[in-house]
Amino acid sequence: MARYAAGVEYLGAAYSGWQALTGLHTIQAELERALGRVADHPLTVTAAGRTDAGVHAMQQVVHFDSDAVRSDYAWLLGTNSNLAADVSLRWVQAVPIGFHARHSAVERSYRYVIHNRRARSALLGGRTAHWPRPLDAAAMHEAAQALVGELDFSSFRDSQCQSPTPMRNVRRIEVQRRGDFVVLDIAGNAFLHHMVRNITGTLVEVGLGKQPVAWVAQVLAARDRTKAGMTAPAEGLYFVGPQYPAEFALPKPPQPWFPGA
Known part of the structure; x- marks a missing residue:
């Protein structure tokens, strides 16, 4: 059996999250x-991490094992030809059998996009959150710096979270305004x-x-959701x-392109 890693991008609007569950339309399935x-x-x-219903990915990373003899290009082209337009492999490559998409990851990054305009957008529905009242991005950024470090994030943890510890190390957090977007x-x-969504x-x-x-x-110090x-x-x-x-030589996460400057 050979092990492969793949980068996957998707729009999550039409799916009940990442994890395969009986009777649900999921990205994993x-x-x-x-x-x-x-x-x-x-x-x-x-996968490197599960995403909830409606959440998107610019480069989810997965691994899988197969004894089928296929080139990386054949895996890429063949799989994409069998996927819906809102899910696509970015790349596929063979990796050592010791690679694990979740356990081998050393950092994960997220972006949250708020469309901050009075009127909602017909074009951005399902792709951004909409807040009609003006937001002070500078104040949000200043407040967010209290969350940098290895800290107890109990106040930002969903009640259904299965992690044995609330301790996480946030290495950087930035909030900025880009036109109509925060x-x-x-x-x-x-x-x-739900940690990122609760922080937001x-x-x-x-x-x-x-x-x-x-x-x-x-709020952080309270340790109370x-x-x-x-x-x-x-x-x-x-x-x-x-x-x-670096030993795995996998493509790094893309520079987020949405929204533009």
């Missing part, structure tokens, strides 16, 4: 179906269930002027991708 046709046998893919970029070693919903309270900048640090803001809508979230040690 569609990808396994398409890869299985190329391999001519059933196979299972393991963009949050965050990177860390790993993330709790909390920072929005600051951006709206409902809470002071110092409030976010107080009820003290934080709302869970921001799924459609604004993009999994930019994971990074791996």
Whole structure:
């Protein structure tokens, strides 16, 4: 059996999340179906991280095992020809059998996109979150710096989160305005269930002027989910991708292109 890694991009609007579940339309199930046709046998893919219903990915990374003799190009072209237009492999390459899409990752990054205009957009529906009231991106950025470091993120953790520990290391977080958009970029070693969406919903309270900048640090210290803001809508979230040690020679996550400067 050979092991392969693949980079996958997708729009999550039409799917019930990443994980294959009986009776649900999921990205994992569609990808396994398409890869299985190329391999001519059933196979299972393991992802760097699960995404919720409606969440998108610029470069999800998966691994799978197969004894089918196929070139990297054949895997890529054949799989994409069996996928819907909203899911696509970016690349495929053979990797050592010890590579693991989830356990080998050393960093993960996300982008959250808010369309901050009074009127909603017909073209951006399902691809951004919409907030009609003006947001102060500079205040959101300042408040967010309290979340950098190896910290207890219990206040930003979903009640259904299965992680044995709330400790995570956020290495950088940035909030900036780009025209009608407010963009949050965050990177860390790993993330709790709904952590990025809960952080975003909390920072929005600051951006709206409902809470002071110092409030976010107080929310973090409380270690209580009820003290934080709302869970921001799924459609604004993009999994930019994971990074791996250089020994695996995998493509790095793409530079997010949406929205532009």
